[in-house]
Every structure is written in C-alpha cells, then in structure tokens.
Amino acid sequence: MPVNERFKELIKVLSFTPNSLSKELNVTQPTIKKLEKGETLPNAKVLIPLLERYNVNINWLLGGQGKMFLDGEESSIDKTDSSNSRNSTCTDVKLLNDKIALLEQSIKDKEKLISMLEKNQK
Template sequence: MEISERVKMLRKIKKITQADLAKAIGVSPGNVGDWERGKTKPGSDALIALIQYFNVSADWLLIGEGQPIPLTNKHHKSLLLADLEKDMILKFRQLDLRDQEDVKDIIDMKYKKMLKRNK
C-alpha cells in the first residue's frame, strides 16, 4: 500500500471529504486529491499535519511499517500489535455502529467458548 492509499483510507475511516481534510491541515482540496491519486506526495509540513491530524505514526504513514494507529494501555505504553490485529482494527473502524456491535458479539462468543475449553 502506498502513502496515497493510506491517506485515502484514513480520510474514509474518519468519514470526511477531501475538502474537510484540506481545511483541517491547511492545504487545498486539490493537494489532497493529488496525494490520493498518487500524482504528488505531501511535503514535510503537510506530512506533519497529517500525522498529527490522524494521530498515526510517521513510519506507518510514510512507508507502511510500524503501528498505524497509536494504541495505549492504562499505563500509557504502546501496545504492540500483530499485522492481523492492525488490519482488523482498521477494518472494524470502517464499519457502522451496528456492524461493529455484531463483530463484538461474535468475538465475545468465541472468547467464551475458548474459556470453556481451557477450564
């Protein structure tokens, strides 16, 4: 996945338009469109603004490595996530609330079965 795809994915997860994103980070909507089409790449100021706006790691936004979305536990230490977990979280966030609740119910059911097996 290229930076163009990651920017577009983050924008869609947040359910905002290119114009909304452009206004939030201080660029033109044309810039955002060009980034998402892979025509150009964000400059350093825009990259910093994107990282801060979406609260993602620079490594992930730039090269697709590292942790895309910072998650912390109650002790404020970063949680290390497997690629499968990262993928699931990103997809889960794109679902509407009802579908998210359905997924949670399925996970709860699987978890309960696992606990019964391990007793």
C-alpha cells in the same frame, strides 16, 4: 500498498472528505487530490498536523510500517500531555522532517537520472 492508498484509507478512517481534510490541514483541495492519486507525496504541511492532531503513525503512512495510529487508536493527542510526551512529539517531528528531506532528495536524484536517460536517448 502505495502511499496514496494508505492516505485514502486514513481519510476514510478519520471520517473526512477530501474537502474537509483540506480545510483541516489548511492545504488546497488540489493538494489532497494529488495525494489521493499518488501524483505527489505528503509534505511536512500535511504530515505534521496528522501526527500532532490525530496521532497518525507517519512510518505507516509513508512506508507501510506499523499501525495506522501511534497508540493504536483513532484519537487526537491530549493537549494536556506531560512534558515527556511533548518531548517525544518534538523528537517525532524532527525524525519526520529528516525522513521528508531524504524523500525529497531521493525524488531529486530520480529526476536527474530520468533527465540523463532522456538525453542519452536523443
């Protein structure tokens, strides 16, 4: 299942509309529409709040690995977590940022390859 299909499934499970999700994540409605259509991948501005507020498993969203939610439930992270949980979340965010950087580099590499192929066809 592509990322955009998992994203649409997540919106449905969390009982958001694209409009309400855009407000919740503080992003534009066109951003949500592009994510739903698969025109773009979720960036840190989308992924980090999904992880922190709703415990969304980013590995599931981006790669289809594991369950939709880290704890297997549709719940927000308890704001009274112990410092161990906060440290774990910080580690998750760092790993997430690293994964996003790799995805962005992969996109740039593919764009360069497409450009080279287009030049060779001329």
